[in-house]
Amino acid sequence: MKEPIPVIPTCHYMMGGIPTKVTGQALTVNEKGEDVVVPGLFAVGEIACVSVHGANRLGGNSLLDLVVFGRAAGLHLQESIAEQGALRDASESDVEASLDRLNRWNNNRNGEDPVAIRKALQECMQHNFSVFREGDAMAKGLEQLKVIRERLKNARLDDTSSEFNTSALSVWNWITDGNGVCNGCFCQLPYRKPWRA
Incomplete structure (x- = not known):
């Protein structure tokens, strides 16, 4: 090497x-x-x-x-x-919400590639919520996450399979997980180190 x-x-x-x-x-x-x-x-x-x-x-x-x-x-x-005993049936609004989410992906073929959006999310998390964290950088990162979430609303999926479509299942989870990590970081200010640090 x-x-x-x-x-x-x-x-x-x-x-x-x-x-x-x-x-x-x-x-x-x-x-x-x-x-x-x-x-x-x-x-x-x-x-x-x-x-x-x-x-x-x-x-x-x-x-x-x-x-x-x-x-x-x-x-x-x-x-x-x-x-x-018997489980209750899904309500009509539950079914409609699920179908809306499914159709949103099935009907969008011209949007942004989610791979580019994932890269932007990774860079945002790396630069603003990495090992060493500061409040200003995290605030900037949260603003970037809002923009990335909006970009994701217009994303397309190239994988259109209806069974086990991991792209469709995970695409919104990226942002949800990112937001959870970011808000958790804010709750830990000042930054707390692990037990062996």
Whole structure:
């Protein structure tokens, strides 16, 4: 090797997220400041915060987290569904919202390539929400994310398959995840380091 290899810090693992019980049931706080279950909402893995990892997850504990709490959530869901009996049908407005989202992608063939939008998102996150963070840069990054979200509204999908279309499934998730990370960063000002720093 004669030339340097570019190295960029990346996100390996997300910690924190939706507060949950060990059964995967999502929690919120009521007006008295007490934890209460959000009916029908479950989370496990990186998106969940069961608070078992402390300030930083130790190597190898990610898979253990998924196995233990994924199983616990599955068992709880199995019991809950058996107790509920018949499940309710989706409302007409639910179906319309889903069809609108699907048709938005199916009917747009002339928009911007989402790959270019993803690159803009990656650059925004790298420059404004990377390892070392400052409030001014993060505020600038949030403004950039608003512009990127607008660009995404006019994006096209080259993959038009109707089954397992990962492009369609993930395209909005990029921005949603980015916004979650950014707002989480603002909640941690001044910047807090991991336990071994």
